[in-house]
Amino acid sequence: MKNYDVVVIGSGPGGEGAAMTAAKNGLSVAIIDREDEIGGGCVHWGTIPSKVLRHGIQRYDEFRNSPLFQPAMKYLDIEYPDMLRAAQGVVTQQVKQRRAFYERNDVRIIDGHASFLDPNTVRVTNAAGNTEDVSAKHFIIAVGTNPWQPNDIDFDHPRVVDSNSVLLLDETPSSIIIYGAGVIGCEYASIFRHLGCKLDLVNTRDKLLSFLDDEIIDALSYHLRDQGTIIRHNETYDRVETHDDGVTLHLKSGKKLHSDYLLWAQGRTGNTDGLGLENVGCPANSRKQLDVNEHYQTCVDHIYAVGDVVGFPGLASASYDQGRFAASHILGIDDRRLVEHIPTGIYTSPEISSIGPTERELTEKQIPYEMGHALFRSLARAQIVKSPIGMLKILFHRETYQILGIHCFGYQASEIVHIGQAIMSQPNGANDIRYFTDTTFNYPTMAEAYRVAALNGINRVKAR
Structure with missing residues (x-):
């Protein structure tokens, strides 16, 4: 039986961050993954394929609406x-790249499903049924999550899909119901609506993505509806009726919705089934996720857990950092947790990104803030690329000028937010909105929105 310093279970962002940190600091490391290829859900079913889809559809939509390319577009017919297929090309490239990272750093890759036999040993069973026992001084569980599937819905029916199986559709639906209006539901609503699908987005709550700034929530709702999406708030399913040619969703309100397909996008659960947690005395919680302390340790000190399997925030970027921090704690070289404010990126169309508290949260805490706006339609760069929709909002303390939050909606929002993040993180009063008024930005760029928003906000304070 082979023994290692660290065994990582799961090769998504959290597992990768943990394995690479441990290996680069001299520990012997093995990484176990039950899938045929490494990369985890991020590479194969989540972040990468959905963003490639969104990028391709966005380019297609830009060409379709550009006077320059419209004459040629009648000869171009692109289907889902x-x-x-374009997404699969990127996935293949990502897998190859990550495998090379592990090989270069002497991390052994073990294919198969891992299950604890005891707190220091796992048994790995591969697809052929062969087994191998592996022991380690420390384990890091990074098995991720899967879409939650209620038992009363037939997910074996070809007309019912989740966020994994939607990537296997062999046609462009003419109509689709998306049940669940979280990040995944809203992103796929943008994707399918831009392909011309008739679309109902069913939300179990009273607004979309309630963790966002209210102004951005309103803008997202408006633009989804403007694109043709029917949004149905405060609705809960009663039952799902499947047919050979489609699906009927019965809602508890009495409504009946019919479409070619139903995309179920309502929650996720941890991939902890069959992990043998009962053999280490550390069970999963009600969502099949693992509870951890500030060092990402489970109730067994030498067994850590990182990534989506520990719950919030459930972001690939945060998962990678959690993996690094867990490995650092094992090494005794660092003792860190995630920064207080983590940027979010939501790849709807237009896209959304934010960092820090919203206006609603600042008001509840009675923090005297002011805001600065920059509307994208006034930026030369946005006019050049024909993307006038959107805005940048900077929230700052009206007395100290400290930047409190950045909220962005529109073209390149997920890139733009990092400029604000960098200044927000500066110590000793350097996180001042006046930085943007005293800095020269390239012209024309989207980054120029920071100067416009900063001037707007400072003028609001001085006007009073």
Whole structure:
């Protein structure tokens, strides 16, 4: 039986961050993954394929609406399976790249499903049924999550899909119901609506993505509706009726919705089934996730857990950092947790990104803030790329000028937010909105929005 310093279970962002940190600091490391290829859900079913889809559809939509390209567009017919093939090319490239990282750093990759036999040993069973026992001084569980599937819905029916199986569709639906209006539901609503699908987005709550700034929530709702999405708030399913040619969703309100497909996007659960947690005395919680302390340790000190399997925030970027921090704690070289404010990126169309508290949260805490706006339609760069929709909002303390939050909606929002993040993180009063008024930005760029928003906000304070 082979023994290692660290065994990582799961090769998504959290597992990768943990394995690479441990290996680069001289520990012997093995990483176990039950899938045929490494990369985890991020690479194969989540972040990468959905963003490739969104990028391709966005380019297609830009060409379709550009006077320059419209004459040629009548000869171009792009379907959903074409987009999926493009996504698969990126997935293959990502897998190859990550495998090279592990090989270069002497991290052994073990294919198969891992299950604890005791707190220091796992048994790995591969697809052929062969087993191998592996022991380690420390374990890091990074098995991720899967879409939650209620028992009363037939997910074996070809017309019912979740966020994994939607990537296997062999046609462009003419109509689709998306049940669940969280990040995944809203992103796929943008994707399918831009392919011309008739779309109902069913939300179990009273607004979309309630953790966002209210102004951005309103803007997202408006633009989804403007694109043709029917949004149905405060609705809960009663039952799902499947047919050979489609699906009928019965809602508790009495409504009946019919479409070609139903995409179930309502929650996720941890991939902890079969992990043998009962053999280490550390069970999963009600969502099949693992509870951890500030060092990402489970109730067994030498067994850590990182990534989506520990719950919030459930972001690939945060998962990678959690993996690094868990490995650092094992090494005794660092003792860190995630920063207080983590940027979010939501790849709807237009996209959304934010960092820090919203206006609602600042008001509840009675923090005297002011805001600065920059509307994208006034920026030369946005006019050049024909993307006038959107805005940048900077929230700052009206007395100290400290930047409190950045909220962005529109073209390149997920890139733009990092400029604000960098200044927000500066110590000793350097996180001042006046930095943007005293800095020269390239012209024309989207980054120039920071100067416009900063001037707008400071003028609001001085006007009073």
